Amino acid sequence: MRIKKFAVGPYWTNCYVVCSEGKDAVVVDPGGPMREVKDFLNARGLNLKWVLITHGHPDHIAGTAEIRALASEGVAIHALDAPCLTGGDKALSRMMGTPEAVGAADCLLSDGDVIEAGEMKIRVIFTPGHTRGGCCFYITEGSQELLISGDTLFARSIGRTDLPGGDEDELYRSLERLSPFTDSLAVYPGHGPDTTIGDERRLNPFWPR
Ligand SMILES: [Zn+2]
Numbered sequence: 001m002r003i004k005k006f007a008v009g010p011y012w013t014n015c016y017v018v019c020s021e022g023k024d025a026v027v028v029d030p031g032g033p034m035r036e037v038k039d040f041l042n043a044r045g046l047n048l049k050w051v052l053i054t055h056g057h058p059d060h061i062a063g064t065a066e067i068r069a070l071a072s073e074g075v076a077i078h079a080l081d082a083p084c085l086t087g088g089d090k091a092l093s094r095m096m097g098t099p100e101a102v103g104a105a106d107c108l109l110s111d112g113d114v115i116e117a118g119e120m121k122i123r124v125i126f127t128p129g130h131t132r133g134g135c136c137f138y139i140t141e142g143s144q145e146l147l148i149s150g151d152t153l154f155a156r157s158i159g160r161t162d163l164p165g166g167d168e169d170e171l172y173r174s175l176e177r178l179s180p181f182t183d184s185l186a187v188y189p190g191h192g193p194d195t196t197i198g199d200e201r202r203l204n205p206f207w208p209r
């Protein structure tokens with residue numbers, strides 16, 4: 001399993017390509033222009049299965065329309081954030097200067113769902129608080145594992161809770177859901193550098209104690 005990060009769009013959103021040893025791939029959070037991501041998929045000969053979205057904010061979905069046709073299985077997002085794909089948050093889209101609608105979801109996710117892409121298994125962890133339908137994706141292939149944390153958890157910080165649908169108490173409960181993971185688990189956030197569960201447990205002032 002490999003992961004490649006692309007910082008896309010005006011908010012430098014981390015869009016990730018995660019691919020299996022067998023060249024099946026998922027794109028997580030296509031938040032801006034997808035040219036580089038498409039070139040990468042082509043150059044590596046990867047089979048894009050899914051476009052997965054951690055939450056419906058414009059800076060995580062803006063490039064969805066540009067890449068969705070390449071994904072054989074389609075676009076997946078938690079049911080509670082799915083309306084964002086069809087223009088559910090016009091005010092926020094305008095504020096962020098991103099498209100208001102990028103096409104409806106093909107698959108509505110809920111907590112505990114497991115999506116497969118080749119040998120990779122992607123478990124949905126429902127982590128609301130930054131948005132109503134925010135999720136993290138826990139991805140494994142054999143003994144390898146990683147976590148994509150969206151805007152729930154950043155290196156030494158957490159997502160803001162002051163936008164529509166945000167809820168601080170809920171975000172702290174979501175962090176508690178990540179707490180059982182092992183310290184060595186690599187974490188790939190929606191913005192900024194990657195980290196590990198262990199570093200966040202030790203150094204993140206917002207980590208539940
Ligand atoms: Zn966000």
Ligand SMILES: [Zn+2]
Nearest residue numbers: 057059151190
């Ligand atoms: Zn974001």
